[in-house]
Amino acid sequence: MSTTDVVAELKILRKGRGLSVAQLTERVGPALQAVCAISADDDAAGVRRKVSDRLLALIEALPGDLRMSLLAAFGLHEQAQHPFYGERVSWAARTLERDDRTVRRRIDEGIDRLAEYAVATTKPAAAGPSRSWHTEELRVALALDQPVPEAFEFRRVVVDADEIDELDLALTLTSAGSNSRPLEETDLRVDVFHGGVLTGRHMESSDRVGLALRLPAPLHRNDRHEIALRFRAGLRHPHYVCVPRQPCDLFDLHVRFGASVPEEVVRLDKAFQDDARDPAVRGAALTVDSSGEVHEQFRHLVPGFAYGVRWRPAEAGA
The missing domain is CATH 2.60.40 (Immunoglobulin-like)
Incomplete structure (x- = not known):
């Protein structure tokens, strides 16, 4: 798992309704599965809970402007539950008193930082095959x-x-x-x-x-x-x-x-x-x-x- 893998999957995750998308399990690839400690036994509700909890914990470590931008991007802020990514970007822009383009840049910057934190704090898998x-x-x-x-x-x-x-x-x-x-x-x-x-x-x-x-x-x-x-x-x-x-x-x-x-x-x-x-x-x-x-x-x-x-x-x- 690399930061590049995590960044790519996070950018997929922010699309549409973000964490509220109906088919969330299909958007959570191998990198995020490792970051969020998701196993084959987790059902859809379990996957949603693990991803939300892990992202909230990682986002909390970011500076205020990046934190607000990412909470909106992934639909994790209670006031940013819009069905489209662009609408959540506009909400964050109004809240931060910035334009949409600036917020999009900050979201990309925040995702890069988020991926670095995620990789650095994810425990490596135990040695030996875990599959049967x-x-x-x-x-x-x-x-x-x-x-x-x-x-x-x-x-x-x-x-x-x-x-x-x-x-x-x-x-x-x-x-x-x-x-x-x-x-x-x-x-x-x-x-x-x-x-x-x-x-x-x-x-x-x-x-x-x-x-x-x-x-x-x-x-x-x-x-x-x-x-x-x-x-x-x-x-x-x-x-x-x-x-x-x-x-x-x-x-x-x-x-x-x-x-x-x-x-x-x-x-x-x-x-x-x-x-x-x-x-x-x-x-x-x-x-x-x-x-x-x-x-x-x-x-x-x-x-x-x-x-x-x-x-x-x-x-x-x-």
Whole structure:
């Protein structure tokens, strides 16, 4: 974790409603997870509380003008609960009797100082792996030319603990907009082809389904195990990304569009999950081949970041 990583994530965090954004967990990347001591067991409310408490403690050490600017920027001041970042900047400018441009500079300066404090006061992780398993290889074939989009997932995992008998998996179906109905468990169909038995599924957030896969037999440290799954669901936004919870050595992705070739396809490589559906966040342009497919590979994926592709569907009648 570096100050550069923390600065980048803090600048994402100040967007929109700041700390009050509905999908806060998607904006908290690996650096802030370390700074705020967030674990995989924390639910959305726990993440929000830890991030708010940690930022308030760090901001308290800043000079008065930077402190006020950052409290407004992140929506942590009770009088700066505006839904847009620009409105909170204007509120801070009026309060400090400065112009908006000056306050924006002070926010950037404050974020740099905040990141320095955060890195300097964050305890290093304990030696040795804290995870129980990681993905050595993940291969996904996504077919969008079916009545309901289907994704076949072939995953090889490596055990990092003394013994495990279950894998915790998850899949996110991002809402296409504020008026979309909440995701329900029945929106996602999962079939296990080999490698275990699906024993549980629950809503981890408004758009993420957690899955528990019981293994055929307990696995031990350094064991490898392969699973094959099929997911079927209506995609709520035109992108497909992997956001690993544990490190992933290789992610191989085939996307088949078929005859409905999109106007644009871009590669998303180590993007913030919340940015994956934002057209303003650009990626390398990809070319759809003569079979209506794209094929991309990603290596050494960092937990908490998004890797995959986003497309812009062709306009009807074009």
